[in-house]
Amino acid sequence: MANVDAQDEEAEEVPCLLLNCSRTMMVRVQIHQILSVDLHEETFTLEFDAFFRWQDPRLRNWQTRLWLPESSTLKGQKTCKSHGRCLCKRGRGVCSGLPFVEGIFREAKDSYIKVDGCDEEMVDAYIAKEEPNFEDFGNVFGEKSSLVSFSKLMEEPLVLTEHQRLTNGTVGEVILFRKMRATFKENMELKHFPLDRQLLQFAITASVPSSIMVLEVDEKFKSICRVDQIAEYVVDKEQQKESTLTKKKTTGNAAGKEYSQLKATVHLERKPGKYFVNIVVMLYLLIFASFGTFMIDVDSPGDRISIIITFVLTIMALKYVINDQLPGKDYQTWLDLYLLSSYIFLIVPAVELLILKDIYVGTTNQFCW
Structure with missing residues (x-):
């Protein structure tokens, strides 16, 4: 009896929304814009529409x-x-x-x-x-309590437009529409940068246990991503057409309760053109030009060393300029390894010069003796 009373008290604390009705809330998402993807902060900003559809028995046969x-x-x-x-x-x-x-x-x-x-x-x-006064029937998003929440939020989302309407007075079906702009945190995988692919994800989670309310993907209206490409990325349509919003397996908390959750995903593929032109090709040309030091006689090491140092300083200056465009991960990306290899290609001729100079000096002393 104690457990039953506890469940009843918990249900009374929830906004009275799906009382004596199917405890299912249908959800769909339409992503209209990807406003920014920040590599350093590892965040992304979206403008999207969220639709929530449910039946409220108190609105059945509503005039x-x-x-x-x-x-x-x-x-x-x-x-x-x-x-x-x-x-x-x-x-x-x-x-x-x-x-x-x-x-x-x-x-x-x-x-x-x-x-x-x-x-x-x-x-x-x-x-x-004329619509019913929905505030009398409980709010999905409320100041004191909310039935659903968004995960990975960096700050409170900006609600651009919102309206709620009764779509079927016979069964009391209600739709809540929200156009929002929100910034989410994402742990980006950049090992293959600048040939990386990103999964931008956020979740819509029920704030009450599954015994009270379950979130389901609204199959009646397909969730879609309307974005084709942004400044540095293109949306992978083959992956994206399969699922924009999917149901995620519910997980329990310390109290053993399960909460329903839906996951929204955007599949992005980076357009590496500017990195290849401004970094990869430029480094290739610098390294190729540095091979001209082999045209200088080995008995003039000062000229060779000065040219090699000039190329090293040039590449260091280039890395300093492009540092803001590189991800700040604690591991080496493909582009970081490419930059490192350019230093190696410049240091090897310098080491080779020292060895040749030592051999040249030793041979000269032998002949002089």
Whole structure:
């Protein structure tokens, strides 16, 4: 009995949203822009839409009022028993002087279908739709408590647009829409830089246990990434078309409770062109030009050494200039190894010069003796 009472108290603390109903909340995501990808901070900023769809039994058979423009047409109308003034003529379906249509409505494509009163009236032109006061039924995102949260957030997301509507008054189906801009943390794998591929991920997690609410991917409306490419990356469409939002296996916490979670993923592939042109090719040309030191006689080591030092200083200056473009990882990337190899190619001729000079001096002394 103690456990049952504890569960009841916990359920009462949750915003009253899915009471006596299916505990499933459908979620979909549309990613519109990737505003930035920061290699040093290892963060990325997205602009995306999040849709949450659920059924609230308290909104079943909810009477809604649609305000219509002058002389609206209700398709398929046979009889008219709407509230308010009604001047419809049987068969014509043209209402004049009717300021609104009231009843139980179901959302269709670009219109609303009225499922009571007039038989299958379709309202495809309306001025406004009155919605229930959703604050009386609990909030998905609240100041004190929230039913869902976003993982890896660096700061509070900026909500650009938000609206909530009753899409089906028969079953009490509600949709919450949020357009947001948010910055997320990501542990980027840059070992193959600048030929690396990145998985930008964040998760939508239920803040209440799975026994109260479960998050599911909304298959009715596909979650998509509308981004094709950004300044330095291109979206891998072959990978991206498989899944933008997927269900992640729920994990338990210290108390043994499980929480539902959905994971959003964007597959990016770096465009390495600027690194090849500005770094790889430039270093190749510098190293190739340094081989000209072999044209200087071995009995003039000072000239050779000065030229080699000049090339070493040039490459060091280049690395200093491009340092802001390189990732600050604690391991060596492919580009770091390429830079290191350029130093080796310059040091080897210097060592070779010392060996040849020693042999040359020894041979000369032998002949002089």
